[in-house]
Structures are given as C-alpha cells and as structure tokens.
Amino acid sequence: MRIGIDIGGTNTHAVLVTDQGKLRMASSSVTTPDIFTGVRSSVGNLLKKTSIQPNEIKGIFVGTTELLNAVYEERTLAKTALIRIELQPSKIIPALNWPESLRSFLKEIYELKSNNRYNQAGNEISCLKQLKPLYKSIAEKKIDAVCIVGAYSPMYENEEMQVKNEINNRFPDISVTVSHQFGSMGFIERENVALLNTLLSKVIRKILFNLASCFSSLSLQCPFWLTQSNGSLMTIEQAMKFPILTIASGAANSLKGASRLSGLKEMIAIDIGGSKIYVGHVANGELKEMTASTNLFGIDASLEMPEIISLPFGTGNIPLIHDGKVEFLPLISNDIKKVGTAWGGDTWTVSDCFLKLFPKSFFDPDIDTEKLETLSESECEKVVYDVTQKIKEAIDQLQNDEKELPIVLVGGGSPLFNQKLFGKYQQVINPAGYPFSSAIGACFSSVSEVIDKVYWLNHRSKEEVVKEAAEACKQAVVKKGADPHSVKLSYIQEYPFEYLRGEILRVKVKAVGEQIL
Amino acid sequence: MGWLITKEDIPYISTGAKFLSCGGGGETRSVECLLLSIMNEDDGIVVKSSVEMSNEWIVPVAVAGSTVLMNEDIPSGQEISKALKLYESASGRKTGALISMEIGGVNALIPLLAALECNLPVIDGDGMGRAFPEVEMTSFYHSEISAVPLVAVSKEHSLVVTSTKKLIDTFKDFTFQDYGYCHFACFGANGHHMKAAMIPGTLKLTRDIGKVLAQKASIWDKAKNIRHAFLNSVYGEMEIVFTGKIRSIRRWFVNKMLVGSATLTGQLQYHKKQADLYFQNEFLAFAIPEETACTTPDLIILLNYETGLPLSVSEIREGMLVMILAIKAPSLFHTKEMIDQTGPEPFRIPESFCHSTDANGRGLPHENWY
Numbered sequence: 001m002r003i004g005i006d007i008g009g010t011n012t013h014a015v016l017v018t019d020q021g022k023l024r025m026a027s028s029s030v031t032t033p034d035i036f037t038g039v040r041s042s043v044g045n046l047l048k049k050t051s052i053q054p055n056e057i058k059g060i061f062v063g064t065t066e067l068l069n070a071v072y073e074e075r076t077l078a079k080t081a082l083i084r085i086e087l088q089p090s091k092i093i094p095a096l097n098w099p100e101s102l103r104s105f106l107k108e109i110y111e112l113k114s115n116n117r118y119n120q121a122g123n124e125i126s127c128l129k130q131l132k133p134l135y136k137s138i139a140e141k142k143i144d145a146v147c148i149v150g151a152y153s154p155m156y157e158n159e160e161m162q163v164k165n166e167i168n169n170r171f172p173d174i175s176v177t178v179s180h181q182f183g184s185m186g187f188i189e190r191e192n193v194a195l196l197n198t199l200l201s202k203v204i205r206k207i208l209f210n211l212a213s214c215f216s217s218l219s220l221q222c223p224f225w226l227t228q229s230n231g232s233l234m235t236i237e238q239a240m241k242f243p244i245l246t247i248a249s250g251a252a253n254s255l256k257g258a259s260r261l262s263g264l265k266e267m268i269a270i271d272i273g274g275s276k277i278y279v280g281h282v283a284n285g286e287l288k289e290m291t292a293s294t295n296l297f298g299i300d301a302s303l304e305m306p307e308i309i310s311l312p313f314g315t316g317n318i319p320l321i322h323d324g325k326v327e328f329l330p331l332i333s334n335d336i337k338k339v340g341t342a343w344g345g346d347t348w349t350v351s352d353c354f355l356k357l358f359p360k361s362f363f364d365p366d367i368d369t370e371k372l373e374t375l376s377e378s379e380c381e382k383v384v385y386d387v388t389q390k391i392k393e394a395i396d397q398l399q400n401d402e403k404e405l406p407i408v409l410v411g412g413g414s415p416l417f418n419q420k421l422f423g424k425y426q427q428v429i430n431p432a433g434y435p436f437s438s439a440i441g442a443c444f445s446s447v448s449e450v451i452d453k454v455y456w457l458n459h460r461s462k463e464e465v466v467k468e469a470a471e472a473c474k475q476a477v478v479k480k481g482a483d484p485h486s487v488k489l490s491y492i493q494e495y496p497f498e499y500l501r502g503e504i505l506r507v508k509v510k511a512v513g514e515q516i517l
Numbered sequence: 518m519g520w521l522i523t524k525e526d527i528p529y530i531s532t533g534a535k536f537l538s539c540g541g542g543g544e545t546r547s548v549e550c551l552l553l554s555i556m557n558e559d560d561g562i563v564v565k566s567s568v569e570m571s572n573e574w575i576v577p578v579a580v581a582g583s584t585v586l587m588n589e590d591i592p593s594g595q596e597i598s599k600a601l602k603l604y605e606s607a608s609g610r611k612t613g614a615l616i617s618m619e620i621g622g623v624n625a626l627i628p629l630l631a632a633l634e635c636n637l638p639v640i641d642g643d644g645m646g647r648a649f650p651e652v653e654m655t656s657f658y659h660s661e662i663s664a665v666p667l668v669a670v671s672k673e674h675s676l677v678v679t680s681t682k683k684l685i686d687t688f689k690d691f692t693f694q695d696y697g698y699c700h701f702a703c704f705g706a707n708g709h710h711m712k713a714a715m716i717p718g719t720l721k722l723t724r725d726i727g728k729v730l731a732q733k734a735s736i737w738d739k740a741k742n743i744r745h746a747f748l749n750s751v752y753g754e755m756e757i758v759f760t761g762k763i764r765s766i767r768r769w770f771v772n773k774m775l776v777g778s779a780t781l782t783g784q785l786q787y788h789k790k791q792a793d794l795y796f797q798n799e800f801l802a803f804a805i806p807e808e809t810a811c812t813t814p815d816l817i818i819l820l821n822y823e824t825g826l827p828l829s830v831s832e833i834r835e836g837m838l839v840m841i842l843a844i845k846a847p848s849l850f851h852t853k854e855m856i857d858q859t860g861p862e863p864f865r866i867p868e869s870f871c872h873s874t875d876a877n878g879r880g881l882p883h884e885n886w887y
Contacts, residue, residue: 087672087696091594092547093554118586118697151590187591188550288836300546397823397838462770494768495831496775498541498798499650500583500697501689503773 001056002517003046003220004443005039006436007031007064008250010274011412013439014042016050019058021260021444025050026436035066036210043218058517060215060224061233063442065250067243070203071196071297074101078144078175078202081108081134082195085125085150085159087116092188095195098299105199107143110134114151114159119456121156128166138171145175147198149191153180155454175201181242182302183452185506189302196296197244204243208236225445225515227253230304231287232448233515235480244303247296250438252287252306255280257441258408261431267406268395271437272413274316274336279309279394281405285444289491289510304450309394315351315413316340319383326386341375342367350387353380354416362415388421395425410437448490448512449476457503466492466507473509482513519569520721521561522629522639527552529727532826534625536726536743537719539816540830541799542622542648543584547591552630555594562629563638565614567717570708573613575640576604577657577705578631579624581669581688582698585831587623590672596700597627598634600670604702607666607677616640616711618655618704620719621648621799627700642715644704646752646847647816650798652685654859656849657704660714667703671696716847722750736825736840743842752816753845758809759792760785760822763837771865778867779833781841792841794819795870796830802861802870803841812866814851814859816844 001024006013012031016024027045032038047054070076082094089111095103110130115122137143146167150160160178167176179194208226215224225233229248239246251271258269259282271278280287287306294305313328316336320327331339331349339345341352343366355362356372357380399405406427409417412435419428433440451473455465470489478484488511495506522530531549534542578597580587605612612635615628620643628639644655658664664684669676669691676691676699678684692699706714729742744755761783768777776797783790787805795802800817804810811817819828822838833839850859857863861871 087590088593090551090591091554092550092591096550096554117695118583118590154589185585185589186544186546187589188547457770462768493834494775495585496768496777496798497583497585498543498829498831499581500586501693501773503770505775506585 001052001058002443003043003057003060004439004441005043005060005062006250006253006438006442007035007039007062007066008438009065009069012038012042013436014039014046015436015439015443016046016052017440017443023433023436023440026433026439028435034210035207036214039211040214040217043214043220047218054219055221057220057222059222059515060220061227061442061445062211062224063227063249063253063438064207064246066207067200067203068247070200071102076203076206077102077105077199079107079142080105080195080198081110081137081143081146082106082191083110083112083131083134083146083148083163084191085112085114085148085153085163087114087151094191099297102199102297106195108134108137112163116150116152116156116159118152118155121158124162125159128163131166135170138174145177145198145201147177147179147194149179149187149194151187153178154183154185154190154452177201177241183450184302184508185454186302189300192299193244193301193303196299196301197242200243204240208239212236227442227445230289230306230448231256231445232512233445248305248308249442251276251278251308251310253441253445254278254410254438255282255287255308255441256285256444257437257439258282258410258431259285260440260444261410261433261437262406262408262429264406264408267408268398269408269410270391270395270414271411272409272417273314273411274413275314275330277311277314277391279311279391279398280306281398286490286512309397311390311394313350313387315349315354315416317350318347319350319353321379321382326383337366341371342369344368344371348375350383351413351416353383356380357384358416358418361418384421388417392422410434445515446512447477447480447482447515448510449473449480450508450510451476452506452508454504454506457505462505465505466494469507469509470511473511477511477513481515483516484513487511487513519563519565522564522724523561524553524556524558526724527556527626527629529724529731530625530629530720531727532730533723533725533727534620534622535829536730536818536827537625537646537723537816538621538648538827538829539799539818540796540828541650542619542624543580544588544829545623545626547588548623548626548630551592551594552626552633555633560633562632564641564720565638566641567712567715570640570712573708574610575614575616575706575708575711576601576612576702577616577618577644577655578628578700578702579618580627580698580700581652582692582696584623584698586697590696592700593672594630595634596670596672597631599675600668600700600702601631601635603670603675603677604666604668604705607668607679608705610705612637613708614638614640616715617643617720618652618657619643619645619648620716620723621645625720625723639720640711640715641720642717643719644715646716646719646850648799649859652688652703655704656716656855657706657714659854659858660710662704662706662710662714664703667701669699669701671699716751716849718750722746730826734825736820736822739825740820740840740842747844751847755842755844757840758803758811758843759783759790759805759841760787761790761792761839763833763835763839766833766835777830781839784838793870794841795866797864798830800830801864802866803843804870810870811843812861812870813864814846814855816846818842818844
C-alpha cells in the first residue's frame with residue numbers, strides 16, 4: 001500500500017493506492033501555509049476512512065508546487081552569496097536577466113582564480129583568503145546559503161568541492177550549492193540554475209521538516225520521497241540538496257497520473273487547473289524530455305524538464321473580450337466557489353462560460369444555473385471556442401503523425417470540457433478519479449539518473465564511450481534503489497564541440513527504473 | 518544611411534545572427550550577456566553603411582575556436598580591445614572602424630564589443646554573409662586583402678604573426694593550446710578596398726531578422742516577413758523548402774571532427790516526402806531525393822516549428838518538428854574561387870546530396886528553386 005500526495009496552490013490531495021496500482025481511497029483538504037495542517041488532514045482522512053494501519057503503508061510520494069509558489073511570492077528565500085571560480089573575472093553580471101525581486105536575494109559576490117583548462121584539471125586553488133568577509137557574513141547571519149560556480153566544473157569538480165569543503169568545515173550547517181551537480185557545460189545557464197537552487201535552500205528545509213513531523217504524528221514510519229519535475233523520485237537528502245529540481249513536478253505528475261487513471265499506454269494528457277492548463281504526450285507512463293534550455297521565470301536555465309505545453313490560463317481566470325479577441329485576467333481569490341457566477345458570486349470566470357453552454361457537465365449541488373442567465377450567450381460561446389481552440393493547437397503540436405492518439409482530460413476543471421468540443425478526435429476520456437491525477441501520478445514515479453559528461457575518445461570508438469556512459473548510468477539507478485530488472489535507458493544524446501578539432505564528445509544519458517519498496 | 522545600435526537591439530542582433538549562422542557560428546549567449554552587462558541604456562554604437570565608407574582603416578575582429586568552451590570559460594570582456602591595441606601597434610595604423618568577419622553566430626557581436634570598449638564605429642557588412650568554419654572562407658581572403666598582421670589574444674597569452682607562411686597552422690595551434698578559443702584581428706584594409714570585399718548590409722539584416730523572430734506570430738508569418746527582409750539584400754530569394762519531423766540523426770567522426778546526417782519525414786504540404794540533411798559545424802546540404810537539392814555556399818536554415826526560432830546543429834533532436842529554409846548566397850560566393858573554397862567539394866559533402874544537373878555540381882536546378 002502506498003500514499004500519493006499533491007500539495008497544490010489551493011488544495012492538498014491524497015490518495016491511497018494498492019500495490020497492484022488500484023485506487024483505494026482519495027481525500028482532499030485546503031492547502032495551508034504551514035503545509036503540515038493540510039497534509040495531516042488529507043492523509044489522516046485516508047487512514048480513518050479505510051481503517052488501514054499506518055504500518056501497512058510502504059512508501060509516501062509527495063509532489064508539490066510549494067517551491068514554485070515560494071519563488072513567485074518571494075517568501076522565505078535564502079540570502080545568498082555567490083562564489084565564482086574563473087580563469088579571469090568576467091564583466092558578465094551574475095543574475096543578469098533576473099526579475100529584480102529575485103536578484104535582490106543575491107547579497108554578496110566573490111571571485112576566486114581557477115586553474116582548470118578544458119583539456120586538464122587544475123591544481124588546488126592555493127589562496128582562499130578572499131573568502132574571509134564571507135565567513136564573517138555567515139557568522140553574522142547576513143548570508144543563509146552559498147552558491148559555488150566554477151569554470152569547467154562539469155568536467156573537473158575538484159575546485160568547487162575544495163571551496164565547499166572549506167566552507168562546510170567552518171559552518172557544517174550552512175547550505176552550499178555546487179554547480180557541477182546541475183550537469184551541463186555553459187557557465188551562465190548553470191550559474192542561473194545553481195543560484196535558483198540556493199535561493200530555495202531555506203524553504204525546502206522547512207517543507208521537509210514539516211512533512212516529516214506530520215507523518216510521524218500520524219505514526220507513519222515508512223520512507224517518503226519527493227517527486228522531480230522530470231517525473232522521478234528524490235530522497236530527502238537529495239531534495240535537501242536539489243530543491244530546484246522539484247519545481248514543475250505537479251504538472252508532470254498529473255499528466256502521468258492521466259495514464260494510470262485511463263489505463264492507456266499512449267495518449268495526449270491534458271490537466272485542466274484553475275490558473276493553468278498543461279498538455280503533454282505520455283508514452284508508457286513517461287513524458288518526453290525537453291532538450292533545449294528552459295526558461296524559468298524569464299531566466300535561461302539548463303534544467304531537465306518534461307516537454308509540457310503550458311497555457312497561461314485555467315478555468316478560474318476572468319475572460320475579457322477586447323476587440324473581438326479573448327484575453328484572460330487572473331482570478332484574485334483562490335476559491336472559485338466563493339466568487340464564480342455559477343456558485344452565486346459576481347465574477348464572470350471561464351468556468352461560468354462552460355457551465356452556461358453545458359449546464360450539466362459538472363455535478364455540484366452548490367451550482368445555481370439561474371444566475372448564469374445573466375451572462376451573454378454569445379460571449380460565453382466565444383470564450384469556450386477560444387479556450388478549446390488553444391488547447392486543440394497544443395494537442396496538434398504533440399499529436400503523432402502516424403496514428404491519432406486518444407485525449408485524456410484530468411484535473412479539477414476537466415469535466416467542464418464536453419467531449420463534443422473535441423469533435424475531430426476519435427477518443428476523448430475524462431476518467432474517474434480525475435481530480436486526484438497529480439497525487440496518483442506521484443505514486444508511480446520512477447527512480448532515475450542522468451549522466452552528462454564530456455569524454456576524450458583517446459583511441460576508443462565513439463560507440464564504446466557511449467556504451468560505457470550508458471552502463472554507468474544504469475548502475476547509478478540501481479544504486480539509488482531501483483529494481484535492477486526494471487532499469488532501462490530513456491535516451492542517449494550526443495553533443496558536438498563545434499569548431500574544436502579532436503575526438504571530444506559530450507554524452508548525456510538518462511536511465512530509469514522502479515523504486516523497490 | 519548610418520544608424521545607432523542601442524542596448525535593446527542586442528538581443529535582436531543576437532537572434533538574427535543565429536539565424537544567418539546556418540546552424541553553426543557559435544553560441545552567442547555569453548557575448549550577448551557581456552554586451553548587456555556593460556551597455557548603459559543611453560549607449561549607442563555608430564553603424565556606417567557602405568556609402569559612408571572612405572579611406573579610414575577598417576579592422577575585422579572575431580573569436581575563433583570552440584564557443585562551447587567560451588561559454589564555459591566565459592570571457593572577461595577585455596580580450597578584444599587588447600587584441601585591437603596589439604593589432605594597431607603591429608600594423609602601425611590607427612583603426613577607423615571595425616567590421617564583422619562572420620555575421621552568422623557569435624562573430625556578429627564581437628565587433629560591437631570592441632566598438633564599445635574602444636569607442637569606434639562598426640561597418641554594416643561582413644566577410645561571410647553567414648557562418649563558415651575557416652578563416653580562408655571569408656570574402657576578405659579572396660579580395661587580395663592581406664591576412665597579416667594577425668593578432669590573437671587568449672586569457673593569458675598573445676600571438677602576433679607577420680608572415681603569411683604557415684599562418685593558419687600557427688594560428689590554430691595558438692587557439693587550441695590552453696584555452697580552446699581566442700579573440701583575434703586580421704585582414705585590415707582601407708575603406709575603399711573593404712567596401713569592394715565585404716558583403717554589405719548584413720548587420721542591419723541580422724537586426725531586422727531578429728525583430729521578425731521576436732514577434733508573437735506564427736512561424737508562417739515569420740517566414741513571410743523574413744522573406745521580405747531578404748528582398749532588399751544582396752542574397753537571393755528565401756524559400757521554404759521543407760516542413761517535417763526529424764526522424765533520425767546519425768553522428769560520426771571524420772578527421773577528428775564530429776559530422777552527421779539526419780532524415781526527415783514531411784508534414785503538411787510535404788506529407789509523404791522524405792528529406793535528407795548533412796551537417797558538420799553548419800547545415801551544409803539538404804535534399805529531397807529526385808526533387809530538390811541545396812548545398813553550401815547557399816544558406817540552409819532550420820527553424821523550430823513550435824517556437825519559430827533558429828536551431829543550431831547541436832540543438833537538433835529526433836522527433837523535433839522543423840521548417841527548413843534555403844537562401845541563395847550573395848553572388849560574390851558563386852565565383853569559381855569562392856565555390857572552390859566554400860562549395861560542396863572542400864566540405865567533402867557526400868555524392869548523394871549533389872544530384873544537380875548543374876555543371877559545377879552545386880546548387881539547385883532552377884525550376885525547383887523558384
């Protein structure tokens with residue numbers, strides 16, 4: 001028996017799933033700022049309603065958008081110091097294109113001299129005395145966390161580790177992010193990811209602490225995991241080190257959950273939420289991976305993300321018809337049931353447009369269709385057409401060119417979408433359990449490992465080097481706790497070094513496997 | 518007429534340069550960040566068009582080597598002005614203006630960096646009109662402009678070459694020794710000479726293309742507007758030659774260099790068609806067997822169908838939906854000397870890509886092109 005939890009911006013959903021993958025019970029409650037209360041009530045209800053004993057639970061899997069919210073609301077972000085290890089100090093300003101509100105958390109910048117070259121690792125950094133003011137700042141609590149970014153660290157991690165050890169020897173409890181753990185070549189993008197990660201190092205501690213005390217207060221002794229944006233699991237220690245990797249896990253979990261709920265092998269999954277709609281192609285329970293560098297909050301970052309098309313509106317947005325075009329304003333309140341017209345409120349939302357056209361699509365005793373009479377039918381039609389059209393465009397981008405894939409709708413707002421709206425597709429499914437898709441998806445996350453390394457061939461063939469990388473990657477997944485029989489490669493990518501003669505190759509490999517409980 | 522490049526133009530020029538790079542030319546990111554870091558809102562770089570060129574001494578500046586390495590070992594920002602100062606003392610002349618050696622990719626931005634640091638104007642033009650891997654592939658090289666003195670600067674060292682003997686070998690050794698990339702200056706010439714040698718108007722073209730690419734419009738609208746931008750240029754017409762999914766990619770080593778090919782399956786009006794693509798540092802040849810063929814020096818450009826943005830050789834992945842554009846190179850590149858230097862032969866493009874009935878074994882049969 002396992003428990004899946006999704007801590008969303010509005011609701012905390014929890015599900016109890018059998019080892020065979022059957023949904024036994026689901027429960028939800030309102031997300032609370034301390035996380036603790038919402039999770040405790042959702043999980044507590046699961047146990048109460050089923051009279052399952054806590055010791056029957058083998059694992060708890062948590063997906064959360066809390067960290068994303070922390071960035072948007074700039075709550076509890078860490079005051080950060082950056083240490084750059086470069087061959088020469090660069091005039092490139094760190095956190096260059098960042099929103100000012102986030103950049104303001106970067107408090108101090110230090111420069112150290114690197115001895116690395118592209119073709120050889122340098123000796124130890126001989127002089128670290130520039131860091132003296134940093135030690136003072138840490139001691140005086142002016143700095144909460146440190147981020148270290150070194151030139152060529154993905155190839156030679158020694159310099160970053162030397163500086164990290166130096167700091168942790170003095171301050172064992174301070175969180176230190178080292179950039180080489182975020183993989184790929186490209187100083188600026190790696191620095192951006194590492195800095196964002198450092199900013200989140202404070203809030204992740206609070207979340208993990210609250211989750212742990214919540215579970216132990218319910219006598220749940222089993223291990224728990226957090227889910228990553230790329231759909232795989234991370235242990236508590238990993239989550240503590242790499243909070244940034246959880247940032248898009250809610251959407252990924254929901255789309256993967258759609259596959260579980262529908263029982264289909266391959267589909268286009270759509271998550272209809274209150275403020276966002278996500279569309280993704282799921283095959284064999286996995287989302288495709290995005291390969292280009294991603295854009296997080298307008299920041300270029302080399303972060304592994306699933307290929308998800310995200311539409312910037314949901315059923316809770318306020319439509320605005322302007323010059324015949326539909327625009328969407330954000331809903332101020334979190335709770336559509338308080339303000340939506342269909343629920344007796346005074347705000348015209350996207351949901352109301354759908355309910356006006358298809359009043360029976362949503363079973364909710366609180367809905368009062370009479371009030372919808374006041375809305376203009378043609379305007380509602382326009383909004384419904386526009387929303388559906390944008391979703392269809394996203395579907396078309398992901399649709400397989402050889403066979404037409406079925407459409408699976410999940411998420412709280414999914415029943416609003418009458419199947420007639422997707423007339424051109426043969427199969428449109430809104431499976432039972434749709435509101436709990438994210439929590440279910442979290443339950444079935446896999447263990448994964450990505451190896452992203454630069455190799456000099458040195459008289460070996462390219463195939464040998466790629467095979468070696470793939471083997472090392474599979475081993476790493478087993479080491480993380482995966483069932484060796486379930487481990488398989490998800491992709492192998494080769495990157496050229498343009499305009500550089502010499503048999504040098506960057507290989508990126510990902511392997512996944514099932515967690516042994 | 519002359520114009521000013523301001524801070525807000527930098528991202529446009531950067532994207533437009535990536536477009537013209539034909540998939541190579543080097544990642545522009547770190548130099549773009551450098552420019553955005555040092556430029557103030559009211560800074561402007563003076564651009565002189567070809568009609569404004571007279572007798573001033575014009576110096577091409579660029580980076581050479583691997584930009585993958587440059588984006589990891591990021592430049593301090595002072596390298597290019599250091600190289601220019603050394604160049605001035607080696608040549609004994611004062612620089613009047615700067616010009617790009619290669620408008621495709623990162624080298625569109627290097628002269629701008631030098632212009633800001635040394636307070637000099639830049640010329641609206643360049644020596645390639647796109648991206649090519651070798652210094653000998655510039656139009657400057659074939660216009661009797663001397664390649665020496667050549668001055669190169671790395672993080673800690675510098676190189677001054679005054680004899681053309683073994684010039685390229687010496688330069689390459691220097692580039693790959695410690696750092697894998699360097700900043701350099703060479704091919705200095707006076708305005709009249711440079712005016713005849715350069716591909717004119719390419720700096721403005723990159724900015725215009727970058728502006729089109731930044732629009733919120735469909736890829737078809739973008740392609741239409743880019744086509745329009747090429748109408749008033751020295752290039753031939755821009756044509757959409759394919760739209761489809763990358764089915765498979767193969768990469769292998771030839772002569773210590775990673776080269777590759779890709780197969781694509783068509784979509785929309787190219788439904789049921791197959792296409793082949795061959796690339797080294799740039800996309801060099803494209804063919805729909807028995808139908809269309811296009812090879813270097815003509816420009817082959819891949820756009821990501823979803824975003825409408827240009828793709829580099831290292832960014833293409835299996836499963837990607839792309840639109841392929843072809844643009845006939847400026848007529849300067851269709852002379853015998855330039856074809857010998859930048860055509861299919863020096864790149865050893867596989868036979869299967871050169872089906873053309875054309876006597877030179879290059880380019881497109883005309884009925885398919887237009």
